[in-house]
Amino acid sequence: xxxxxxxxxICFYAFGVxxxxxxxxxITLKNxxxxxLALVLTFFSTACIWLLAExxxxxxALIVVYVGAVMVLFLFVVMMLDIKQxxxxxxxxxxxxxxxxxxxxxxxxxxxxxxxxxxxxxPMGANPAAAAGMSNTAWxxxxxxxxxxxxxxxxxxxxxxxxxxxxxLTLRQRADRRHESASQQxxxxxxxxxxxxxxxxxxxxRTTAQPQQPGDQEAKP
Amino acid sequence: xxxxxxxxxxxxxIYILCIAxxxxxxxxxxxxxxxxxxxxxxxxxxxxxxxxLGLLQAFADVVKLLIKEVILPSSxxxxxxxxxxxxxxxxxxxxxxxxxxGERMVLSNxxxxxxxxxxxxxxxxxxxxxxxxxxNSRYALLxxxxxxxxxxxYELAMGLCLVCVLVxxxxxxxxxxxxxxxxxxxxxxxxxxxxxPVFVIYFISGVAETNRAPxxxxxxxxxxxxxFHVEYSGSAFAIFFLAEYANMILVSFLASxxxxxxxxxxxxxxxxxxxxxxxxxxxxGGFIWLFxxxxxxxxxxxxxxxxxxxxxxxxxxxLGWKVxxxxxxxxxLVAGCMKYFGWVSIGTGV
Numbered sequence: 001x002x003x004x005x006x007x008x009x010i011c012f013y014a015f016g017v018x019x020x021x022x023x024x025x026x027i028t029l030k031n032x033x034x035x036x037l038a039l040v041l042t043f044f045s046t047a048c049i050w051l052l053a054e055x056x057x058x059x060x061a062l063i064v065v066y067v068g069a070v071m072v073l074f075l076f077v078v079m080m081l082d083i084k085q086x087x088x089x090x091x092x093x094x095x096x097x098x099x100x101x102x103x104x105x106x107x108x109x110x111x112x113x114x115x116x117x118x119x120x121x122x123p124m125g126a127n128p129a130a131a132a133g134m135s136n137t138a139w140x141x142x143x144x145x146x147x148x149x150x151x152x153x154x155x156x157x158x159x160x161x162x163x164x165x166x167x168x169l170t171l172r173q174r175a176d177r178r179h180e181s182a183s184q185q186x187x188x189x190x191x192x193x194x195x196x197x198x199x200x201x202x203x204x205x206r207t208t209a210q211p212q213q214p215g216d217q218e219a220k221p
Numbered sequence: 222x223x224x225x226x227x228x229x230x231x232x233x234x235i236y237i238l239c240i241a242x243x244x245x246x247x248x249x250x251x252x253x254x255x256x257x258x259x260x261x262x263x264x265x266x267x268x269x270x271x272x273x274l275g276l277l278q279a280f281a282d283v284v285k286l287l288i289k290e291v292i293l294p295s296s297x298x299x300x301x302x303x304x305x306x307x308x309x310x311x312x313x314x315x316x317x318x319x320x321x322x323g324e325r326m327v328l329s330n331x332x333x334x335x336x337x338x339x340x341x342x343x344x345x346x347x348x349x350x351x352x353x354x355x356x357n358s359r360y361a362l363l364x365x366x367x368x369x370x371x372x373x374x375y376e377l378a379m380g381l382c383l384v385c386v387l388v389x390x391x392x393x394x395x396x397x398x399x400x401x402x403x404x405x406x407x408x409x410x411x412x413x414x415x416x417x418p419v420f421v422i423y424f425i426s427g428v429a430e431t432n433r434a435p436x437x438x439x440x441x442x443x444x445x446x447x448x449f450h451v452e453y454s455g456s457a458f459a460i461f462f463l464a465e466y467a468n469m470i471l472v473s474f475l476a477s478x479x480x481x482x483x484x485x486x487x488x489x490x491x492x493x494x495x496x497x498x499x500x501x502x503x504x505x506g507g508f509i510w511l512f513x514x515x516x517x518x519x520x521x522x523x524x525x526x527x528x529x530x531x532x533x534x535x536x537x538x539x540l541g542w543k544v545x546x547x548x549x550x551x552x553x554l555v556a557g558c559m560k561y562f563g564w565v566s567i568g569t570g571v
Contacts, residue, residue: 068343
């Protein structure tokens with residue numbers, strides 16, 4: 001039987017290859033809907049890698065938030081936009097130097113971070129969740145709501161402010177806007193809508209009951 | 222080595238088949254039951270020609286769909302067009318892995334079970350969106366758009382309802398959630414009582430999530446023919462159908478597990494007699510109770526369909542965003558208070 005550690009390593013590299021391949025596909029595919037789907041695959045395989053690292057909460061949260069909600073909205077927008085492929089291609093060479101510069105800066109920053117960690121020789125500590133004898137999710141919840149309560153609350157507040165700001169920016173009040181009030185509709189009575197008027201019959205009833213031809217009455221008003 | 226393969230490969234596959242095959246049969250019978258029930262509510266007979274009482278109608282439909290041709294519309298995206306039904310079906314079946322049918326009767330007793338369920342139900346929308354887009358049809362695209370907006374909106378309300386359950390149960394594990402509803406007061410110990418508004422919201426959101434009447438604007442026949450699956454025929458259509466009904470049964474089971482005590486008996490704690498293993502389940506609980514509860518919810522899906530006219534699109538959005546989400550957020554606070562001040566007794570397990 002295969003050694004479990006070796007199997008985990010094989011899985012890691014397999015997921016890694018899929019992640020990198022999908023990420024490359026995001027920026028090379030011509031069809032923008034396909035590119036969005038490649039991004040979904042990138043997130044999905046990243047979640048798989050995190051599951052390998054026993055970060056189950058992060059992995060599932062990534063799928064729920066990004067794959068389940070954010071990317072659906074992305075797909076939504078991309079489908080509606082109907083982007084012309086040629087226009088997208090046009091700027092490729094022109095913006096290539098800028099892109100390379102940005103990529104290089106990011107690479108240097110990441111290497112610097114790795115270097116700092118290596119110099120300080122911070123070892124990756126033992127899995128705190130396993131040490132506490134809890135599942136990853138339970139430990140994360142306990143830590144967030146006890147040790148890191150204030151930063152967590154501040155982050156939540158900033159997000160709420162962001163939502164309010166987004167709504168305030170896009171809200172347009174128009175004077176001629178017509179809308180209906182559901183509570184008003186529910187509270188409406190039959191009496192408000194229909195008025196029954198009692199009135200005398202206009203024609204006196206016929207005294208002589210003569211059988212008439214059908215259609216005769218409509219012809220003579 | 223042989224034993225290892227048996228334990229890690231063969232038994233799980235047998236367990237999976239033990240869930241998936243009855244599920245497919247349940248979908249077939251559910252379709253029959255739906256047509257019968259709606260028929261009775263319309264004062265009609267419903268299907269009654271094929272087999273005794275029309276019981277074989279669903280199988281006749283399946284055979285008919287399977288031998289029909291799958292038509293690919295012109296200039297449709299071939300790969301995504303065939304992928305979309307599978308993307309709809311896989312999450313609908315994968316979610317069943319964490320449903321506990323009884324004490325220790327669960328395929329995967331995952332600690333993050335509720336999160337996994339949320340992830341799986343949110344993946345189902347991809348099948349619908351891609352089907353709409355890949356079909357190269359206006360009607361299908363409109364249906365997909367409506368469906369995506371609706372599913373995302375109601376997922377928020379559904380997620381908040383789950384948060385209330387989690388706060389009370391103190392666990393993401395579905396088996397633990399059922400255990401938290403155990404107690405000596407029978408069905409009054411279940412979460413439906415302290416979480417009554419949330420319970421109602423959860424089930425209505427479940428109806429909206431599965432695109433069922435009265436929230437079925439995604440396939441509103443009168444406006445956009447059949448919505449996202451208008452171009453699908455034969456077995457591809459059958460897969461969408463299977464996914465939709467599997468999701469309905471899933472929502473019924475989830476509502477039972479989260480709010481009606483799963484496999485627990487409504488008379489739990491009232492009777493302590495030990496008669497015989499064949500009778501004891503009536504008060505100690507067993508998977509039959511879960512099936513009865515799930516059946517009631519599944520029946521309500523059909524009842525809704527026969528009773529209510531379709532919601533208008535803006536009414537659906539208003540109900541989700543302006544009614545359900547505020548109530549659910551408020552009830553998260555109420556549930557927190559219940560837990561903190563100990564207003565609700567939480568069972569700790571059997």
